[in-house]
Amino acid sequence: MEQLLQILNRLHPDVDFTQVDDLYGEGVLDSLDMVRLVTEIDRVFDVRIPAEELIPENFQNAETIYALIERLDEE
């Protein structure tokens, strides 16, 4: 989780990602951020996030993103 928060903080240093509940709905993450995030997660966690997982529900907050990484790593 710590590593994921570091990635997110690099994208938006001004946002406290432990406090935001709906990253996509509140407009914190846009399409560019999503793609950057996918690239960084691939690099750091060695987990590829396929296009079909790029849905708002998976990117609501740091916890849902981390759950996605864990699930994809497990599959």
Next chain:
Amino acid sequence: MLFTSFSFVLFAALTLLLYFTVPKRAQWCVLLCASLGFYLLCGMEYFIFILYTAAVTYLTAFLLQKRADAEDATVAANRDTWSKAERKSFRAVEKKKRFHILIVGLLLGFGMLAVLKYTAFVLEGVNSVLSLFGGEVGIPSLLLPLGISFYTFQSMGYLIDVYRKTARAEQNPAKLLLFVSFFPQLLQGPISRFGALHQQLIAAHPFDALCFRSGLLRVMWGYFKKMLLADTAMVAIKTLVEQSDTYRGVYVFALILLYSAQIYGDFTGGIDITVGLSEMMGIQLTENFNRPFSSKSTKEYWNRWHITMGSWFTDYVFYPLSVCRPMQLLSGHVCDKLGNGLGMRLPVYLATVATWFLTGLWHGAGWNFIVWGLLNCLVILVSRELEPLYRRFYAVFPRLANSRIWGAWQAIRTFLLMGLIRSLDCYRNVGLTFRLWGSMLTDWNVGELFSGGLTSFGLSVADWAVILCSAAVIFAVSHMGREQPLRHRIARMPVAWCACVCALLVAVLIFGAYGIGYDASQFIYTQF
């Protein structure tokens, strides 16, 4: 069969009557018969194409599902014996096999659309090269079935969903045919997702008075928009475009405003009829518009206008392209060589350009549509690059961010910019359109407009009154319904509902553009 024709009103009424009188389990059969009947009435010659699309979609989805089920069964059987790496490797191999099946299905589905819609355009391009050497190839005249772009995209989206395992393939070919051909949305969308529509189509829907009233009100509202605003403006647009040598300068600005009004009335009106009719049957379709002309930026506009097409391209083109392995590798390479700034932007920007190129092409086989798509792309990417500047601007003027006047200015600016780019649709010639845009700066003929010019291109004073009054009513209703659609509130009050339906009917009958001598216009989006 036009939505605005009496025969359609009769057809819809008969369908509704049958839908609510047959046993609930047979309701979907009524919908299927009505959908096939509707398409046959639109043109017998189109019928074979929709059957082809449905057949390709059914067979491809069937094969994809069969492989996916076999894959899951094998993984389940070997859960205790396989390591994580073995399981992942097996899934990767199986996914590749399913991908090959998907590609065949997409090629067959999109292939027919490409041949019918783009052959002439491609051959014209070939001829323009061959003419340099004195050669020429014949251009066949191919039939373009009504609504083909809509039902092809909806069907191919379903195939991708089955491949991604976000939808299970429908086993009953008749039920799948209903999903492909559901008549209210067949000709101009919305482009529905399988998960959002399919179950609703085959489910039983008892008569719900509230849904019925709300849906009928929306249908009437759609006719109001189409027949008062869009069709009244249509005559003027035709004249302004056909006589573009005469109507330059300020008349181009008039065209931009009139065409914005026409396409809004036409497309949102058509969708209102579609969604309203479905709602009367208890089927909720995905909304295609969300007050688009109140958008403060191009990006926001495209989140509010033709929403189902935008989300289709985002989910099935933009994201797969921007996160695919070759793009990620390219991004990593550029990051290493030229820095993170460019490397991280590259996948998004390349995917954005490709998406908008295809969006333009989806609208039509012509350079004007391609340029239209790429100009939208340019505005979005430039706005994105200017975001740090905007942030600095709002840091200096913090009160502007919440100012209603500033917000109104942003909405007007976006409306005019989108209208300007949209005028490429009207003139259908990129060079001519650019010259006419230039004429707005060089031909100062504003005075002409107020010395008889406004009524010189096919609109009488009464027509202007109809356009302006209907636009004002539409604006007011849209504004009042920004929290909750007004019709939901009205539908709960039977007397008010009755009065509204009657008022809309009277308005359409008295002020609408229709009748003998009137050249009933097809909805603009059915040609796409």
